[in-house]
Amino acid sequence: MASRRSSIKKPMQNFNLQSYIRIHLHTFFASLGRFYRAPFNFMMTVSVIAITLSLPSGLLVSISNLKSLSDQIDLTNNISIFLQQNVTFQQAVDLSQLLENDDKIAKTTLISKQDALQEFRQYSGFGAAISVLNDNPLPHVIQITPITSLNNATQLQLLLTQLEQQPAIQLVQMDMGWLSRLQGILDIAQRAVILITVLLGFAVLLIVSNTIRLELQNRRDEIDITRLVGATRSFIMRPFIYSGFWYGFLGGVLACILVNLSVWLLDGPSSSLAQLYSSSFTIDYMTISHALLWVLFSILLGIVGSWIVVSRYLSELER
């Protein structure tokens, strides 16, 4: 009877790693078993989480694809100079040479009107129509790349005005303006997606909380009884935290599957569209590291969501 007389054991004296792990494994499988018994309800919650998370993760994949598409285009501030129709090839060569010596210009490339026509015929799809023309309507073009230190709008504008004053030059055009605009839009979109992620993450938190709250209500008696026979707070919380873990984990995995499935569905049409533009662009799938991050994020939401509800519930009971 000696053990019966022993005084109340303190938790830390009682601590035993083996039994701790045993309790965890028991709860781990017990929580899976519970889902096995009610698979429909479980899958419904998992699907809601997955769909909710697939929206921001899908948007991020689209944005990173658009970014990589725009990165494929050389992003230096190229300027195209269209010469007057009457400028001869020799004059164009001389002007190109002259511009090359300008210390604000890093590189010049001369595209003769014959080359330009050839290129146009090849890529525009108007080949047959162009053959009908008697003379070449295209001017000579000099493409210049300003030195890299020349990168702000005022300095570039100054160079542009300076070039436009040359009599041989008909039109000066900055090529990449639209591209930097596109990149600006993509940056805004990326930020918007972060906001959406925060909002929808909150939604997932609420979904998990609400599901766990219902589960708590269904298992009210069980909680009361386990408390009566000496269950600690963490023992009671554990199965619910595991439920939250499973909701988060499977929801996250399903979200990644949904996004990659959509990429797969879009990949075929988009690459045939890209081929029309003679580009080898293909949509990238979600990277493994991104997928892992999404799953981790989802697990975190699941655990936090259930933890909040269960600890609140137990605190009310213990009052």
Next chain:
Amino acid sequence: MLQFINVSKRYPGGGDALKNVSFDIKQGEMAFLTGHSGAGKSTLLKLIALLERSTQGQVMLDNQNVGRLSKRLVPYTRRKIGMIFQDHRLLHDQTVFDNVALPLIIAGFNHHEIKRRVRAALDKVGLLGKEQRYPITLSGGEQQRIGIARAVVNRPPMILADEPTGNLDPALSEEIMQLFVQFNQVGVTVLIASHDIGLIQQMGYRTLQLSQGELVQAHG
């Protein structure tokens, strides 16, 4: 073992459930707690099991003032008390085995030890061979035995029973009471709340009688 020193309990918005109650139950003693419904029997048991805390006075368990116990330690104190209820409080979606094993799982025993102890407890209450049945498929008396097996499986030094024979016929009641006598004979302290005066008098143990929250008589 168990000591009440001038204990009062007042529920917020209600009257006094217990008024200045003092008594002492020694290690290895068996005692009954009687009184009409509403006399405060359940409240008294709840104070011991830490389901409620006293408004005044001290409840001492094993020389420890349980009223002062931190929330964190409450579960460890409860493990020293086997509780039995009139309505059994069983988990109906779990087998007899799992119901009885619950306190052991909570305490982190290994599978082998759990199996051994559950079988021993079920043997003691005469339910061996029904481990895989569900409580609902058993009779009221048998369900109460599951509750008793669960209360003793952890070998607690003390058993509290709240109207354990409330829903049973006299023959079954006596069988259940004999079980408690057997536990008491091996050294377990037993306190049973019951209003089955006939049965209690017949058994001849010490009786604490509550009336409107006051201890009116302690004899035996």
